[in-house]
Amino acid sequence: MSQFFYMGGYGFYVWGSYLVTLVLLGAEVLQLLRRKKTLRAQNQK
């Protein structure tokens, strides 16, 4: 298992790449969810 995370010594670069992707796409989805909430709140006024 640790072999898997080690990635032949490239762990930082490989997992770093996927982490950055996850963070950026996750931020996009979260931002959209927040926008939905704001819109709902405005509509109820």
Place this chain on the structure above:
Amino acid sequence: MNIYKYASPTAFYPLAGKMIPWFAIPAALLFIAGLYIGFFVAPTDFQQGDAYRIMFIHVPAAWMGMLLYVLMAFYAGIGWAFNARLSSMMASSISITGALFTLISLVTGSLWGKPTWGTWWVWDARMTSTLILLFLYIGFISLQSAIDEPRRADRAGAVLAVVGVINVPIIYFSVQWWNTLHQGATIRILNKPTIAPPMLAAMLIMLAACWLYSIAVVLVRLRYIILEREQNAARVAALAT
């Protein structure tokens, strides 16, 4: 049934809502399948070791950055030429996702460059033109948010987007036109691909996942843009009477 009906933002809104799960769910499944094949089925590369596994996100992200730009310019251009509001809103919606994928391709490229080339960044043709692509997206987004009147913002953005399209073929052919550190295209339309089948499969599945993800988030954002703009228009109309 009149298909032109759906060119109207208010008619398109519920249709888009119904379409979203058909893209979002397959996108999630394909991301899982692509990553599984990429990490558990595809063998270690004999030259690059496991560093090459960055490719499964780097290449699809780079393609998405370019393809979404062309799509954004197309919709912006249609919205400008035919005065089609929905088309311009689509362009605004695409711009955010396109910018994100371009940023992902630059960051993952940098993380791949460090162990394999020994440097995070070089000012070579491929990377410089991709950075310009990111600036074009940022320019489009900031130009639109700087102008209050939506239709004027759409037109200004369209000019920038359409002129900037010239950068996309420059990125694509940069590895052939200039002597560069970046490797040439792995997948060509006419030639056989030069990588092992599971590596190719993982990359293509990830590309499909990125496409479906992009369509889903662009439709979600498009619905919010429609709501916000129609609300603002209603508020302005209420003030005027």
